[in-house]
Amino acid sequence: MSQITMKELAKRLGTSVSTVSRALQNHPRIGLKMREDVIALAKELNYSPNTTAINLKKQSTKNVGVVVPWLTEQFFSMAITGIEDILFEKGYRVVLQQSRDDFEREEQAIQALMKHGVDGIIVSMGSGTYNHRHFLEVNRKGIPLVFFDRVVKSLPNSCVYTDITQASFEAVELLLNKGLTKIALLNGPNTMQSSNERLMGYVNALKLHNIELNPIYIKTTDLGFEDTFKKTHELLDLAVPPQAIFAFHDYMSLDAMQIAKERGLIINQDIFFVSFSNLSFCKYLEKPPFASIEQFPYEMGAKAANLLVEVMKKPDDYVREEVIIRSKLIVRI
């Protein structure tokens, strides 16, 4: 029950704690016999060091906090898997927190992590985050912080993301190359950086193909399905409804597709959907969204973890890095 300590080992061997400590670390100044005795007894008593004590002494916990909006979104669970794989192999553990896209919760999560004493933090920002004070606080305390996917480029922290603008451009261009010109954008809230980037890509593609930008084809949502329903109806109610919809992510495409289907439209014939995520379960759909952008969340997570490990190793010669993971447009049909 009560863990056995170095003190106990020392007492049984009639030696001192420091000798036990050094023996277990194979310190050269400990004699062979003593070393072997200590190690043997440690093994026999199933000694295992108290990590908390080591943490206190070493001023590090080998814990890394990870904050994401929703664990239940495949993108994030895959990213965390990538993070965990790297961190586990480097001897770190993942302390998990979900922000649920809520600013308050995100702030609480970050504060809990700082208080708890993590060695570093990896964050994908919530859509509700309108303020960066908690991140500034983390930086002020000198705790290494790395962003991924939903990043804050204006902060001095390293970050990993995909070039949303470019990916959006390619996605919209795919539609244009199919001869579709009436393309709507079903976007996220424009408080989100990534919404703006989607818009940019959309605009760029239209411009390059000399298609006039029609503002009534651009809708923003709060990422909730109700708002998606509402905005989709608005699009389809237009006098000249869109031939294709570029949606924020696959979940949004799917919700919008439901509406389209209810209205008797045939997916990938009367109307085409393209979006981010490349959700794996779309393979089970008879009519999947036309195309989707794979962002390689596992790789993003792994890369973010690697960056963080670098900073944690030598926080002093910190160099901000901005890593862009190349996304891939997957055409499904």
Next chain:
Amino acid sequence: MSQITMKELAKRLGTSVSTVSRALQNHPRIGLKMREDVIALAKELNYSPNTTAINLKKQSTKNVGVVVPWLTEQFFSMAITGIEDILFEKGYRVVLQQSRDDFEREEQAIQALMKHGVDGIIVSMGSGTYNHRHFLEVNRKGIPLVFFDRVVKSLPNSCVYTDITQASFEAVELLLNKGLTKIALLNGPNTMQSSNERLMGYVNALKLHNIELNPIYIKTTDLGFEDTFKKTHELLDLAVPPQAIFAFHDYMSLDAMQIAKERGLIINQDIFFVSFSNLSFCKYLEKPPFASIEQFPYEMGAKAANLLVEVMKKPDDYVREEVIIRSKLIVRI
């Protein structure tokens, strides 16, 4: 950068560390003025206690390890969400580990958690786990441990699960009541407790309805999609192929359905599928599995977390609890 400590506060106030400590804890034996001074200075200097030091002293880390097979399975990410909600509110943090249904990894994960000094552990066993030595070790060390979903009933730990046998019984009965008699079972490996329970429910239902048990309708898989494909083909190749398949979970149903579709069968007409999980994205399918068993993972996780908190609070008067979450059969069409 360097965190400010109680020693620093004490020095600045010309008092002792113990007084500072007590003042911050509102100890009654500290005078009002001194207390206010300490608190004021602490606030001014943005003092925050070193959690590691407190952990060492208190012999507790306020960390709870959670080990699940796959974070990317919706069931588990929802369960973890339930766990996190409860634990966060009680002041604990979640340290996450995935076993990937691999015994070695599960064992490593458990060992890492023990070494790291968590106050308790919540586990859903991997399908590859053929040995309980790591759990025995946890118990031997006196670390509170609670199982959920994939539990080990033979161990003295509390656990939360759904009555798989009963749920399976209901699922099969649903098919029988539709007049279907040739029902196949596409099960998981029979090293898994829950596979056996599914079998039991299946057998019970057939028995009650006086349908003779036909062993060729019973297949076990390793939960991988390739094996699912193989076994589904075998079933459909039978002289008298099944009219319905009761599959391990929705993912397996979906994979099997692909095969059925390829063979020209019409889902929910030529062949019916029923399984565990009630995956949310099935709502996007034109032809979803006929029915699915909702196991309320969020509630299971939350309950497991609550049980664990109880044990952590008073480990001495530990009483094993076995909580059965009532599942619900959801008919989709």
Next chain:
DNA sequence: TTTGACTGCGCAACCGATTGTGCAAAAGCG
């Protein structure tokens, strides 16, 4: 005025490790 309780605070041990330093004894050297 004496006694006893109470108030306000500091000393020091403690949690379980790591690590700088000092001191013997053994070994190496001329």
Next chain:
DNA sequence: CGCTTTTGCACAATCGGTTGCGCAGTCAAA
């Protein structure tokens, strides 16, 4: 054989807190 170096180990400080206990000083009751 005497002197230096090396070897082998223990002492004690330290990480940053918590907490039992003791000791003055204050104040009221006897």
